[in-house]
Every structure is written in C-alpha cells, then in structure tokens.
Amino acid sequence: MNVIESLRTAYRGLVANKLRSFLTLLGIMIGVGAVVTMISIGTGASSMVTTQIRGLGSNLLMVQPGSAGGEMGGGARQASGTGTNLTLDDSKAIGKEVNGVTAVSPEYSSQTQVIYKDKNLNTSISGVTSVYQQVHNFHVLYGDFLSDEDQKVGAAAAVLGQTIVSDLFGQANPIGKTIKIKNVPFRVIGIMESKGQSGFQNLDESIFIPLSTAQKRLFGVDYLRSINVEVATEDQMTQASNEITALLMSRHKISDPDQADFNVRSQADILNTVSQVTGTLTVLLGGIAAISLLVGGIGIMNIMLVTVTERTREIGLRKAVGARRRDILAQFLMESVFLSLLGGILGLLLGMLGSMGIANIGGWPTVVSMSSILLAFIFSAAIGVFFGVYPARRASRLNPIEALRFE
Amino acid sequence: MDAKSLIEVENLSKVYGEGDAAVEALKGISMNIEQSDFVAIMGPSGSGKSTLMHLIGCLDQATSGHYGLAGRSVETLDDDELADIRSHEIGFVFQQFNLLPRTSSLENVMLPLTYLRGPSTDGRKHAAELLRSVGLEHRIKNWPNELSGGEQQRVAIARSLINDPSIILADEPTGALDSKAGDEVMAIFKRLNEEGRTIVIITHERYIAEYSSRIIYLKDGRIETDERH
Ligand SMILES: Nc1ncnc2c1ncn2[C@@H]1O[C@H](COP(=O)(O)OP(=O)(O)OP(=O)(O)O)[C@@H](O)[C@H]1O
Ligand SMILES: [Mg+2]
Numbered sequence: 073m074n075v076i077e078s079l080r081t082a083y084r085g086l087v088a089n090k091l092r093s094f095l096t097l098l099g100i101m102i103g104v105g106a107v108v109t110m111i112s113i114g115t116g117a118s119s120m121v122t123t124q125i126r127g128l129g130s131n132l133l134m135v136q137p138g139s140a141g142g143e144m145g146g147g148a149r150q151a152s153g154t155g156t157n158l159t160l161d162d163s164k165a166i167g168k169e170v171n172g173v174t175a176v177s178p179e180y181s182s183q184t185q186v187i188y189k190d191k192n193l194n195t196s197i198s199g200v201t202s203v204y205q206q207v208h209n210f211h212v213l214y215g216d217f218l219s220d221e222d223q224k225v226g227a228a229a230a231v232l233g234q235t236i237v238s239d240l241f242g243q244a245n246p247i248g249k250t251i252k253i254k255n256v257p258f259r260v261i262g263i264m265e266s267k268g269q270s271g272f273q274n275l276d277e278s279i280f281i282p283l284s285t286a287q288k289r290l291f292g293v294d295y296l297r298s299i300n301v302e303v304a305t306e307d308q309m310t311q312a313s314n315e316i317t318a319l320l321m322s323r324h325k326i327s328d329p330d331q332a333d334f335n336v337r338s339q340a341d342i343l344n345t346v347s348q349v350t351g352t353l354t355v356l357l358g359g360i361a362a363i364s365l366l367v368g369g370i371g372i373m374n375i376m377l378v379t380v381t382e383r384t385r386e387i388g389l390r391k392a393v394g395a396r397r398r399d400i401l402a403q404f405l406m407e408s409v410f411l412s413l414l415g416g417i418l419g420l421l422l423g424m425l426g427s428m429g430i431a432n433i434g435g436w437p438t439v440v441s442m443s444s445i446l447l448a449f450i451f452s453a454a455i456g457v458f459f460g461v462y463p464a465r466r467a468s469r470l471n472p473i474e475a476l477r478f479e
Numbered sequence: 480m481d482a483k484s485l486i487e488v489e490n491l492s493k494v495y496g497e498g499d500a501a502v503e504a505l506k507g508i509s510m511n512i513e514q515s516d517f518v519a520i521m522g523p524s525g526s527g528k529s530t531l532m533h534l535i536g537c538l539d540q541a542t543s544g545h546y547g548l549a550g551r552s553v554e555t556l557d558d559d560e561l562a563d564i565r566s567h568e569i570g571f572v573f574q575q576f577n578l579l580p581r582t583s584s585l586e587n588v589m590l591p592l593t594y595l596r597g598p599s600t601d602g603r604k605h606a607a608e609l610l611r612s613v614g615l616e617h618r619i620k621n622w623p624n625e626l627s628g629g630e631q632q633r634v635a636i637a638r639s640l641i642n643d644p645s646i647i648l649a650d651e652p653t654g655a656l657d658s659k660a661g662d663e664v665m666a667i668f669k670r671l672n673e674e675g676r677t678i679v680i681i682t683h684e685r686y687i688a689e690y691s692s693r694i695i696y697l698k699d700g701r702i703e704t705d706e707r708h
Contacts (some may be wrong), residue, residue: 077593088581389577392538394566394594394642396559472538476577 078399082406085379093411096375100415100455101422103365104448108423108440110361111447113430114354116438121346124268125339131306132207133313135166135299135320135336156295157333160283162320163299170301170315172308177207177300180286180293186279187252188240195236196278197253199286207302210275215247215262218282226284230258234266235276253279254290309338368415369455376408376463387467388475401468408460409453416452420445483550484511485645485677486535491544492700493530504530506700507544514645517672518679519688522697528681529650531697535679536569536648537561549645566594570639572649576631578623578638584610585619588637595642602641609637613667629660636667647671649680653687665690 086093137155163178181198198204202220205211212231222229230251237246246260258281267275287293303312313336320334321327380387387400427438493505504527512518520528533539534546537553540561546553549568556564565571570591578587588606610619613633623631632652639647649668653661661684669690672678680691688694689708696704 081593084582385577386579389579390590390594391562392536392565392571392577393591393638394562396562396594399594473533476573 078402078406079410081403082410085383085403085407086410089379092375096371097411097415097418099368099371100365100412100452101368101419103361103368104416104419104452105422105426106361106364107358107451108420108444108448109426109430109438110357111354111444112423112427112438112440113436114350114357115441115444116427116431116436118347118350118354119439120437121350122343125343125346130339131303131309133301133303133309133316133336133338134342135162135301135316135334136297137295137334155333156293157324158296158299159294160296162323163296165319165323166299166301166316169319170312172304172312173301174304175203175207175302177201177203177302178283178296178298179204179300180283180291180295180297181278182286182291182297184254184290186236186240187255188249191240193236193239196273197286197290198278198280199283199290200280201283204280207300210267211265212262213265215260217262218280222282223284226288227282228256228258228285228289229261229282231262231264231280232260233264233274233276233278233280235274236279237263253281256289313338365451365455369412369459372408372412372456373459373463375411376404376460377466379407380404380463380467383467384470384475384478387470388472388478391470391472392476397468400470401464404464404467405457405460408464409456412452412456412459413449416448419452420448423448483547485514485516485549486510486512487545487547488535489545491531491534491541491546493527493534493539494542504700505534505541508700508702510695510702510705512677512679514677515672515675516677516693517668517691518693518695519691520679520681520695520697521683521685521688522703526697527700528697532648532650532679532681535646536571537564562594563596566591566596566642568645570642570644570647572632572635572639572647572652574651574654576623576628576635576655578631578634580624581622583620583622584615584626584634584637587623587634588641590638591642606637606641609640610634613637614663627660628656629663632656632660632664633667636664640671644676646677646679649678651681651683653682653684658686661687 135158137158160178163176167173167176177200179198179200181196183194184197185192185194186197200218201223202218205217211217215231217231218227218229221227230253232240232246240246240251241249246263249260250257251260252258264275264280281290301312301316303309316336317329317332321329321332324333326332390400424440427440430436431438488511489509491505491508492503495502495504508527508531520531522528530539534541535548537548537556538561541554544554548564551564553561553564579590585603585606588609589602592602607616607619610616613636615630615633615637618626618630618634623634626634632655636647636652639649647668652668653664656664665687668678668680678691680687682688693705693707695702
C-alpha cells in the first residue's frame with residue numbers, strides 16, 4: 073500500500089464524518105493558533121526591548137545603588153536603584169580617577185506632579201547635569217539644555233520631552249513659559265528631540281532639570297539614583313568597570329565584593345538580564361498555550377478511538393483481503409496526522425491573524441518568526457503521531473475474525 | 480500420495496480459550512481438496528464449520544496439526560505472510576457481505592488491490608468487467624445501501640475475484656438471501672467452478688449444497704461424512 077493510497081483512504085475516512093473531523097481539527101487549530109500568537113507576543117516584546125537597550129549606546133556603564141543581585145543567601149538585600157549611598161562626590165571621583173572615562177553623568181529622577189495652567193500630569197523628573205546630552209546621545213532640539221551654571225546655582229530651569237510638550241502646551245510654544253513642578257515654578261528653556269521608549273522608561277515623557285535643584289529644592293535628598301559613565305572605547309569597558317568597582321568599594325569602606333552596596337553594569341549585562349526575562353515570558357506564554365494544544369491532541373486520540381471502534385468490521389474486512397498490520401497502522405496514523413497537520417496549518421493562519429490583531433489593536437509589537445512557523449508544523453504533526461499511535465496500533469492488532477464478527 | 484493437493488489438512492485441531500474455558504472447536508480434521516473442486520461444508524450449528532474455513536482462509540492459525548496450501552506449510556508462516564496469502568490466493572465471501580458503506584460498487588470491488596503487492600494492472604477496468612460478469616454493469620456507481628441483498632452479495636463475489644485467487648471461500652453466502660437470490664449467487668459460483676476455480680462454501684441448506692460436487696459433513700469438530708455426488 074503506497075503513501076498516496078493510504079492518504080486517499082485517510083481522506084475518505086475523514087470526509088465521511090465532516091463535522092466530527094472539523095471539530096477535532098478545531099482543537100488543534102486553536103491550540104496551534106494560541107501558541108503562535110503567544111510566542112509572537114513574547115518574541116515581539118523581546119526584540120523591542122533589545123533594540124531599545126542597544127539604542128542606549130554600547131560604551132555606557134551604569135552604576136546604581138543596591139547589591140548586584142542574583143546571588144542567593146545574602147540575606148535581605150536592597151533592590152537595584154533603591155539605595156541612598158551613591159553621592160555626587162562618588163560621581164566626581166569616578167570622573168577624576170578612572171582611566172578611559174570620557175564623561176560621567178550623575179542622575180536623580182523621581183515621579184511627581186507637574187502643572188501648567190489648568191493641565192496637570194504625573195511624570196518623571198530627571199535631575200541631570202550638562203553632560204547628560206553627550207552621555208545618552210540625546211539632545212535638545214529647540215532652545216538650550218541645562219548649563220553648568222544652572223547646576224551651580226540650582227536654577228529653576230526645565231527642558232521638556234516631546235510628549236510633555238504636547239500634553240501640556242498642545243500647539244503653543246512652551247519656551248519661556250513657567251510650569252510648576254511640585255508647586256515650584258520652573259522656566260522652560262528647551263525641548264528635547266524625540267527618542268521614545270528607552271530601556272524601561274519613555275524619555276519623551278521626562279522633564280529634565282538641574283541635578284542640584286532636583287536634590288535640594290524638589291526632593292530634599294543628597295544621593296543619586298544612578299551614575300552613567302561613558303567610556304572612550306568598548307575595549308576599555310571591563311577595565312573601567314573594575315576600576316569603578318574598586319574605587320567605590322574603597323570610598324564606601326567595603327572589602328568584600330559580595331557586600332558591595334552598588335553595582336556596575338554595562339549594556340551587555342542589562343541586555344542579558346532583559347533577554348532572560350523576556351525569554352522566560354515567551355516560554356511561559358507558549359507553555360500556557362501549549363496546554364490547549366495538548367487538549368486538542370487528546371481530542372484527536374478520543375475521536376480516533378471512536379473511529380477505530382466504529383470501523384472494526386471494516387478493519388476486519390481489510391485484513392481478510394490482505395492488509396498487513398502496518399497497512400492498517402499507516403491508514404489510521406495517516407488519518408490522525410492529516411487531521412492534526414491540517415489543524416496546524418489553519419492554526420498557524422489563525423495565529424498570524426491573532427498576532428496581527430494584537431499588534432494593531434493593542435499596539436504591542438509581535439513577530440511571527442520562521443522558527444515558530446516550523447515549530448507549529450512539527451508540533452502538530454508530532455501530536456498527530458503521538459496521539460494517533462495508540463488508536464492505530466489498537467486497530468492494527470485487531471484479530472480479523474473477531475473484527476469481522478463485531479456488531 | 481502422487482500430485483500434491485491444493486489444500487492438505489492433517490489432524491488439524493483448534494482450541495479457543497484456555498483452562499476451564501477452553502473450547503475444542505476442531506478435533507483432528509484430515510482431508511485434501513484438489514484444484515478446481517467445489518466443496519460444500521455442512522453440519523449443525525457449532526460443529527466447527529466457520530472455524531475450519533478461517534483456518535483454510537489463513538485468517539487464523541490452528542492449535543495443532545498440519546495445513547498445506549499450494550505446497551506451503553501455513554503453520555510456519557507469520558502474520559505478514561498470512562496476509563500475503565490472503566491477498567494473493569484467497570477470495571472471501573461473507574454471509575453479511577461486508578461491503579464498505581458510502582463506497583461505490585466499483586471501489587468496493589477494487590479494495591483488495593490496495594493491499595496487493597506486485598505488478599499493478601488496470602484495476603478499474605478489471606473491476607468493471609467483474610461487475611459485468613456478475614450482472615451488475617448498471618450498478619457500478621451505486622453505494623451498498625442502494626443495492627438489494629442479492630446484488631450486494633454479487634458485488635462481494637466480484638470483490639473476491641479481483642486478485643485472481645485460486646480459492647474462493649464463502650461462509651453461508653446465501654444465508655441472508657431468499658431462495659431466488661440464493662440461486663442466482665450459486666449459479667455464479669457454479670460458473671466460476673466450471674472456469675476452473677476451487678470453491679469451498681458453508682451452508683445449512685441441502686439444495687444449496689447440491690450445487691457442489693462434494694459435501695463434507697462436520698459434527699462436533701470432526702468430519703462425519705465426506706462424499707462426492
Ligand atoms: N472466538 C471464539 N472464542 C471461543 N469460542 C469460539 C470462538 N469462535 C468459535 N468458538 C466456538 O467454537 C465452536 C465452533 O464454532 P464455529 O463458529 O466454527 O461453528 P459453526 O459450525 O460455524 O456454527 P454456525 O453454523 O452457527 O455458524 C463453537 O462451540 C463456538 O462457540
Ligand atoms: Mg459459522
């Protein structure tokens with residue numbers, strides 16, 4: 073019995089029960105569709121975050137308070153970015169003493185309320201210095217950026233992100249206007265270029281003010297949230313990172329690296345962490361969706377068992393006219409694989425539609441990758457084989473005489 | 480013994496089940512059937528007729544004894560080899576016809592070709608010829624549920640012939656038919672036998688058995704009489 077013959081036989085078997093075959097196929101279709109959609113969401117998220125982090129620049133080192141995280145057994149540790157032990161002096165020391173450093177940007181940012189006339193919003197206020205533009209490769213578009221003078225005197229000057237401008241001022245020109253941040257009046261001196269999502273924050277939704285003003289007048293703190301260090305070349309990154317660690321440990325009087333109250337990370341480190349997180353997310357989403365695929369597979373097995381029972385006499389007859397075990401096995405296996413593969417193909421289309429829908433409606437980037445298409449095919453075929461083998465074996469092992477007698 | 484017989488059965492026995500539940504359906508059957516013979520097997524219900532036919536048809540293996548078919552010892556064959564013998568040497572006709580539902584007469588007749596390993600001939604044409612030879616040229620496209628019992632049984636006979644077997648085995652082929660349809664079916668078997676085919680049928684009816692040239696009478700798993708007429 074050749075492949076075409078058994079395909080034809082399988083096809084006839086399925087067509088004989090159109091509705092039943094379709095419902096069974098629907099199970100696989102929904103399962104594959106769900107898996108493809110979920111994986112596309114995960115993949116989309118991860119590629120989005122990755123490009124954004126890459127956009128931050130590859131020769132940046134980020135120093136944040138808190139432990140490096142990751143290691144177990146260190147007791148209760150501070151989460152990254154929440155400590156109060158990084159100071160402006162630390163930042164200055166890095167600029168002076170570490171080799172290969174071209175610029176150091178000390179930063180303090182916090183969420184607070186901003187008012188202009190009758191409009192108000194809650195957004196991120198970043199206290200930065202004049203080097204911020206250079207270190208983050210993020211520049212002022214209209215007007216001026218904050219100067220060293222502004223930092224020295226603690227000027228009440230603000231540079232706005234693009235979203236802030238449109239939210240507060242609409243079409244009007246904001247330069248020279250006064251906004252209130254935490255009820256302190258600030259004069260708008262510039263507008264930043266558009267940068268969009270960067271890492272975990274949207275820079276277009278930020279307001280930049282002098283670091284000294286942020287620390288003393290607005291939030292009343294004397295520590296930093298982060299120090300961003302620009303290194304001359306990528307080759308010097310590791311060296312610079314080690315030197316910063318050593319410097320800060322001596323400044324903070326810490327001898328055991330495991331006890332460090334800060335951490336130094338590069339783009340690569342952050343990328344690693346993030347891709348681990350999004351990878352886990354993808355697997356989790358895909359895994360949940362795979363459960364529905366499993367249920368679909370069980371549906372196939374169920375229907376195949378029913379089919380085998382219903383067609384016991386047919387199986388007996390086929391054996392009587394010369395079918396070998398493997399012919400019967402092939403016939404029923406072909407039926408289940410045919411069902412699941414067709415379900416897989418339709419499910420793939422469903423998944424592509426679903427991921428397009430999510431991208432359009434939810435504004436979430438989705439990517440249906442070649443590998444998830446392949447995965448859908450291989451998986452659905454494998455499910456057909458896995459859940460079809462038992463019923464097919466059962467059919468192939470029927471005793472022809474008993475099968476022919478079956479009522 | 481001079482020339483080998485087509486079918487050689489020596490002291491064949493068949494036991495169903497084990498232990499207390501064991502049923503000895505055949506208790507040492509010995510006989511030969513020659514090429515081109517027409518044999519009717521008769522006997523009371525439960526005497527082992529169907530069991531014997533299943534063994535002859537290689538649908539089942541004997542518990543003990545020897546069965547030679549066209550010179551091959553069937554007891555030494557495995558499952559696949561038995562399937563091959565059924566495919567090439569044997570045509571079955573059943574009391575309940577056993578046609579595939581929702582399948583045309585032509586496709587039903589062609590079914591055994593699916594499992595025929597060997598050179599393929601023009602099956603469609605051959606099947607149509609066979610249907611004509613049993614008087615069903617006008618029913619080629621019909622499904623079984625559109626045919627009378629007699630017509631269905633004639634489709635089944637055409638099916639049993641498609642692989643050109645040397646033996647046709649029929650277990651009560653007229654059991655579900657009235658006497659007119661039964662006579663039509665038997666006339667076909669008679670003609671096939673005259674064309675040289677070996678035919679073995681099981682029947683309860685004396686007038687059906689009269690079509691044959693030899694009647695074997697089974698009782699309680701043994702041959703009681705075996706005579707030509
Ligand atoms: N699969 C089986 N398992 C157990 N016992 C069986 C089986 N098949 C047949 N038998 C027993 O073997 C004996 C012979 O059965 P068989 O079917 O050969 O009789 P038969 O002569 O064909 O009867 P009938 O004329 O009613 O068809 C019976 O006693 C029957 O109960
Ligand atoms: Mg019987």
